[in-house]
Structure formats: C-alpha cells, structure tokens
Amino acid sequence: MTAVAEPGAPTAGLRTEYPFTLPRGYVDEQGRVHRAGVLRLATAKDELTAHSEPMVRQNAAYLSIFLLMRTLVRLGTLASVDRFVVEHLFASDLAFLQDLYRRVNQQGHTEAEVSCPGCGHEFLVDVAGTP
Numbered sequence: 001m002t003a004v005a006e007p008g009a010p011t012a013g014l015r016t017e018y019p020f021t022l023p024r025g026y027v028d029e030q031g032r033v034h035r036a037g038v039l040r041l042a043t044a045k046d047e048l049t050a051h052s053e054p055m056v057r058q059n060a061a062y063l064s065i066f067l068l069m070r071t072l073v074r075l076g077t078l079a080s081v082d083r084f085v086v087e088h089l090f091a092s093d094l095a096f097l098q099d100l101y102r103r104v105n106q107q108g109h110t111e112a113e114v115s116c117p118g119c120g121h122e123f124l125v126d127v128a129g130t131p
Helices: 044-052 054-058 060-071 083-087 091-107
Strands: 017-027 033-040 072-075 111-115 122-126
Touching: 017 072, 017 091, 033 060, 033 091, 044 054, 044 060, 054 060, 060 072, 060 083, 060 091
Parallel strands: none
Antiparallel strands: 017 033, 033 072, 111 122
16 A cells, blocks of 8 residues: 655655754844744745735835745744744845745755865855754
8 A cells, every 4th residue: 555645745855944043133022032943945825925915016125025924934932923023134134034045945955055265175055054
C-alpha cells in the first residue's frame, strides 16, 4: 500500500520555512527587541492577494510590505506579524527581509557566495544569520 500525503502537506525534502535573525530587530511598544524569526515560501495566493490590496494598487511600494506580512510566520515573541509591525521595522531590517524573500522565493536558499578580501578565497555565507 502506498501512503498518500495529506492535501496541502509539504512534500518530503521541500524546505518551506527559513529561520533568520534581523540585523537590528523590531522594537515593540514595550521596548522589547525581536530579532529571530521565520519566513515561509510564498504561494501564488500570497502574491495575488498582495497585488489586489488597494494600498498596493495606489502605491506599488506597499507590495513588499504585504508580501512580508503574509509570509512572516514568526518574529520574536510577537503573537502575530501584521502591517503595523512590518511598517515599523528599521529600514535595514526591511531591506534584509526583502532580500531574504527574494532569495528563498526565486533561488530557493539563503546562501550568498562571497570572497575573502585578503586572500580571495570564495565561500558560501548564510545571509539569514542562522547558525
């Protein structure tokens, strides 16, 4: 007998969630800093829903806000990640998440090839900041 996967269950071996550490961190209203989080792969529905948002239709710059809002699974100990949270990230953290979103959804990984400025040796670095 062949096992049948549940509808919507991730395929074995397919990585769908990517842990990360923000460079600065989101500071909540109580002054707590939230740096560790998880970003999941975007679905077609995420993309379509974000593009249909009235704010995105009025200002295309909001597209990344809505995409991140939909795909951020966790950020620190926050109960949820909503538009307010994403809009109040430091610019460096927003840029980091935009790059991470692009990497995992277009390239399928969080690694970047870099080279040592001293010796020129090339190696991979996990830009998500996870150990």
